Amino acid sequence: MDYVNVDKKWNAYWENNRCHLFNPKHADKKYYVMEMWPYPSGANLHLGHWFNFAPSDTFARYKKMSGYEVFQPMGFDAFGLPAENFAIKTGTHPKDNTLKNITTMERQLRDMGAMYDWDHEVSTCLPEYYRWTQWLFLQLYKKGLAYQKKAPVNWCSSCNTVIANEQVVDGACERCGTPVVRKEMTQWFFKITDYADELLRDLDKIDWPEKTKTMQRNWIGRSEGSEITFALEGRNDGITVFTTRADTLMGVSYVVLAPEKDIVLEITTPECRAAVEAYREETSRASDIDRLSSAREKTGVFTGAYCLHPVSGQKIPVWIADYCLGTYGTGAVMGVPAHDERDFAFAHKYRLPVKRVIRAANGEDDTLPYCAYGVTTDSAPFDGLASAEAIATIQAHLAKEGKGGKKINYRLRDWSVSRQRYWGTPIPIVYCPEHGAVPVPEKDLPVELPYGVNFTPDGASPLRKCETYMNTVCPVCGKPARRDPDTLDTFVCSSWYFLRYPDSHNTQKAFDTATADKMLPVDKYIGGAEHACMHLLYARFITKALRDMGYIHFDEPFASLVHQGLILGPDGFKMSKNRGNVINPDVYVNEYGSDAFRLYLMFRFAFTEGGAWSDDGVKSVVKFLDRIERVVLKSHEAAKKSRKDAITPQDKELAYTLNYTVKSVRQDCENFSFNTAIARMMELVNAMYKYEADKACDYAYLRYVSQELVKLLAPFCPHVAEELHELCGGKGTVFAQSYPVCDEHALVRDQVEIAVQICSKMKGRISVPSDADEETAKALALADPAIVAAIGGAAVKKAIYIRGRLLNLIV
RNA sequence: GCCGCCGUGGUGGAAUUGGCAGACGCGCCGGACUCAAAAUCCGGUGGUAGCGAUACCGUGUCGGUUCGACUCCGACCGGCGGCACCA
Numbered sequence: 001m002d003y004v005n006v007d008k009k010w011n012a013y014w015e016n017n018r019c020h021l022f023n024p025k026h027a028d029k030k031y032y033v034m035e036m037w038p039y040p041s042g043a044n045l046h047l048g049h050w051f052n053f054a055p056s057d058t059f060a061r062y063k064k065m066s067g068y069e070v071f072q073p074m075g076f077d078a079f080g081l082p083a084e085n086f087a088i089k090t091g092t093h094p095k096d097n098t099l100k101n102i103t104t105m106e107r108q109l110r111d112m113g114a115m116y117d118w119d120h121e122v123s124t125c126l127p128e129y130y131r132w133t134q135w136l137f138l139q140l141y142k143k144g145l146a147y148q149k150k151a152p153v154n155w156c157s158s159c160n161t162v163i164a165n166e167q168v169v170d171g172a173c174e175r176c177g178t179p180v181v182r183k184e185m186t187q188w189f190f191k192i193t194d195y196a197d198e199l200l201r202d203l204d205k206i207d208w209p210e211k212t213k214t215m216q217r218n219w220i221g222r223s224e225g226s227e228i229t230f231a232l233e234g235r236n237d238g239i240t241v242f243t244t245r246a247d248t249l250m251g252v253s254y255v256v257l258a259p260e261k262d263i264v265l266e267i268t269t270p271e272c273r274a275a276v277e278a279y280r281e282e283t284s285r286a287s288d289i290d291r292l293s294s295a296r297e298k299t300g301v302f303t304g305a306y307c308l309h310p311v312s313g314q315k316i317p318v319w320i321a322d323y324c325l326g327t328y329g330t331g332a333v334m335g336v337p338a339h340d341e342r343d344f345a346f347a348h349k350y351r352l353p354v355k356r357v358i359r360a361a362n363g364e365d366d367t368l369p370y371c372a373y374g375v376t377t378d379s380a381p382f383d384g385l386a387s388a389e390a391i392a393t394i395q396a397h398l399a400k401e402g403k404g405g406k407k408i409n410y411r412l413r414d415w416s417v418s419r420q421r422y423w424g425t426p427i428p429i430v431y432c433p434e435h436g437a438v439p440v441p442e443k444d445l446p447v448e449l450p451y452g453v454n455f456t457p458d459g460a461s462p463l464r465k466c467e468t469y470m471n472t473v474c475p476v477c478g479k480p481a482r483r484d485p486d487t488l489d490t491f492v493c494s495s496w497y498f499l500r501y502p503d504s505h506n507t508q509k510a511f512d513t514a515t516a517d518k519m520l521p522v523d524k525y526i527g528g529a530e531h532a533c534m535h536l537l538y539a540r541f542i543t544k545a546l547r548d549m550g551y552i553h554f555d556e557p558f559a560s561l562v563h564q565g566l567i568l569g570p571d572g573f574k575m576s577k578n579r580g581n582v583i584n585p586d587v588y589v590n591e592y593g594s595d596a597f598r599l600y601l602m603f604r605f606a607f608t609e610g611g612a613w614s615d616d617g618v619k620s621v622v623k624f625l626d627r628i629e630r631v632v633l634k635s636h637e638a639a640k641k642s643r644k645d646a647i648t649p650q651d652k653e654l655a656y657t658l659n660y661t662v663k664s665v666r667q668d669c670e671n672f673s674f675n676t677a678i679a680r681m682m683e684l685v686n687a688m689y690k691y692e693a694d695k696a697c698d699y700a701y702l703r704y705v706s707q708e709l710v711k712l713l714a715p716f717c718p719h720v721a722e723e724l725h726e727l728c729g730g731k732g733t734v735f736a737q738s739y740p741v742c743d744e745h746a747l748v749r750d751q752v753e754i755a756v757q758i759c760s761k762m763k764g765r766i767s768v769p770s771d772a773d774e775e776t777a778k779a780l781a782l783a784d785p786a787i788v789a790a791i792g793g794a795a796v797k798k799a800i801y802i803r804g805r806l807l808n809l810i811v
Numbered sequence: 812g813c814c815g816c817c818g819u820g821g822u823g824g825a826a827u828u829g830g831c832a833g834a835c836g837c838g839c840c841g842g843a844c845u846c847a848a849a850a851u852c853c854g855g856u857g858g859u860a861g862c863g864a865u866a867c868c869g870u871g872u873c874g875g876u877u878c879g880a881c882u883c884c885g886a887c888c889g890g891c892g893g894c895a896c897c898a
Contacts, residue, residue: 679835
C-alpha cells in the first residue's frame, strides 16, 4: 500500500465530508476529549506534539466508534515570551511570526489525520479571543478576585518581567534560568488563595494521576496549627505568631519578626533602632535565591523590645531575622531552640537560652500538660513531644484568655498576573487622576493590542512607550487618563479555553452558560505533567470562580486527566537544539506515512512513561501493516471458497482469539495502554495467518474476522483502515461503524490448561474441563504420569485449587 | 532534609492486581525460497549444567508474611520527579 498517498486521500475525504465536526444534536452522548494546546513558537510540530496528539486521537476515535459524539477541538496558546523573544532576536513582529507558525502547524495537524473539529479552533492572540480574556479579568475584578497591590515580586532581569511563584524553579526563571530577584512593584493579583481549601478538598473528586494531585496538595500546603499572641510590654497590642508546635510554647526563648514586617516597636533604644534599620535595608536587597536557601547562615538583630509570654508572663526578647518569611502565616514566629533545628541554629549563634519542654509531673502544673526546664546545651534535643491532645489543651487555654487559638495556613500565594511585556492580553484598566483605577466598560472590549510598538526590552513595559495606546479617557468622567501598560500572564489565556471551544464563535459572550453546562467538564484531558502546579491549578481556580459568579454550574474543569511521558533524545537527555539531539518526526512521516509513525510511537513506548528515542523496529510496524493488508485482501477475494459446513475447532480457536483481542483492546484503550493493545492485535493477525495456513480454513469466516480487525485497527491507523474498508467493498467511512464488541460466549472454552504445582513448585500442566471442581482437577492431575512421578508416592495432605489457573498439591 | 514514583533478558516493554515471569516486538542464531541479494515465510532464543528427558538458579540487595511474592511488609542500595528556612 502506498501509505503516504493513502494519508492524503483520506485526509481529503474527511475534510470534504466534514467527518470530524461535533454534532450538537447528539450532545446527550457527548464526549469531550481535549489535548493541551500547542504553543506556536516553532514553525513545526515536534516529536513531543506527535507523542501527545497521535495517541490521544486514537483514544478519541475509539470513543467515537464506541458510540459517543466526540468533541475534540484544537487551538493555539499564541501569546507569550518565546514569540516575543524570537521577534526581538530576528527583528520581526511576534504577530506576523505567530500567525505564520499557526498556519504551518495547523496544516501539519491536519496532515496528521487527527479528528479535530477545526470549526471550533481558537487562538489566544486574536482579539475575538482575548476580548473575552479581558472580560474574565473584569469579572474577577468585580468580584474582588483581581486586585492590585504593591508587593515583593519575582523579577527576571533577562525576560524583563515579573513572573509567578509557580514559574520560579530553584530560585531561577523557569524559562531562561536567570536567578530571580525580589522587587517591590505594584502588580495585579488573582485571589486564588480564597479557594485554597476547596482546591485542596476537590482533588478527591477528580480522576487525576495521584502524582499530580500530590503535587497540588503540596503546593497548596495546608498546615494546621495555632496563632498565639505575645503582648507587647506596656501596650495593649502584641505580636501574633503562627506555629504548628503549640505544645512547645513553654520553651520559647525569643520571638522573631520578618524584616519586611512593619510593627512599631516603641521601646527600642536609638542603637537598636539603627541596627534594625540597617538590617532591613541589607535584607531587602537580598534576592530570593539567597534568602530561600536553607543552607544559608541565619542572621538577625535584637530590636531592644520585649514581649510577654502568654502563659508565664516572662519577658521575651523580640528579634528581627530574615529566616522568618513575611509572606507566610503572620510573618512572626516563636523561637523554641530546643525543639526546632532552625531556632537552635539561631539561638546558638546569638547565645539565646535553650529551654527543653517536658511533660509536667503531677502537681507541678495543673493548667498545661507541659512545662519547661532551662537547659543550656550545645546540642538540641528536637524530640517530638507533639500530641494532638497537648496542642488542643494549650489552644483551649489560650482561647479562654483571648491570647490565641486554632489556625489553618496555606502555603499557596495569590497569583501574580501582570507582565511587563508586549505580546500578551492587554489589561483592561484605565488610570484616572481623579477616579484611580477604573475598569474598561465591557462594551468597549476588546482593548486591542497595538501593532506598531517598540518592544525591545529596556526594563519598562513596551506599551508604556506607545502614546496612542496609553492615552485614553476615563470611562467615569471622560477626562484624559492612561491605560495599564502591562499585559496578562499567558496562563490567564489558557485558564479558560476549555470553556471557549464549544462556543468559539460567540460574539456576544465568552461562552454560553447552557452550552458550557452541557459540554463540560472535559471528559478526558491529555497533556504534560509539567503544568501540575500552574495551568492545571489556575484552570481549576477560574472554574470555581466562574461558578460562584453563576456563569457555570460545575466545580471542576477536567474530570479525568492523563499525562503522556516525555520522549527523550537518543542519548537519554531531554531533546534540545543546544544538545543537537532533536528528532524530526517529518522524516518518518514522509517515508512511512503518518499511520505507521503513530503506530510505532504507541507500540514502542508506554504512553505515560515515554523514554529515549530509538527508531529500532520502526520498520516492524510497517511489516505489521503489510501483513494485515495481505491477509485482509486475500480473505476478501477468497471468501467464495467458503466451507459452509460445521464449525471446526480451528474456527472456535480463532473466534476465541478474536474476542479476547476485542476485549483486551477495549480495556487497553480506556487505560491508554496502547502498546499492549497493539500487541494483542498482532497476536490476532498471527492467529489469522495460522488459521489461513490450515486446510480447514474457512475463508468466509476469515473475511469476517478481517472486517472486525479493520474496525479494531481503525483508531490506531485511521487512513489505512479506511483504505482497507474501501478495498473490501465497505461504503462510506469506517468510523461510521461500531467498534467490535466482545462475545463472552466465544471466550468460554470446554477445556483449559492449568498449572500443577507440587509443594508450590511447578511440575507440569494438565488439561481440565473449564468448569472442573477441585476433586475433578485433583483426579486428573493424579492420572498424569509426570505428576505422579513428582509426588513419588507421598500422600497429598492439602490442595489449593484456583479455577482455570492452577492446582497446588501439598505432600 | 521531606514527599512521591521506579529498578524485570542483549534491548523496548508485558504479567488478568497474590497464582504458569519474560506477552508482543526489536536484535541475534538456524532453516526454506533465490544464481545471489532484498523481501517473505518457518523454527529457536533468561542463565548455568547435561547428548538428553530434566535439574538448579533467576524480577536492584538482604530479611519477613504466605501453600505460593515482580506483586504485600521492613531495612538498605541505585535512578527519576516534586517541594524545600512554610515555623
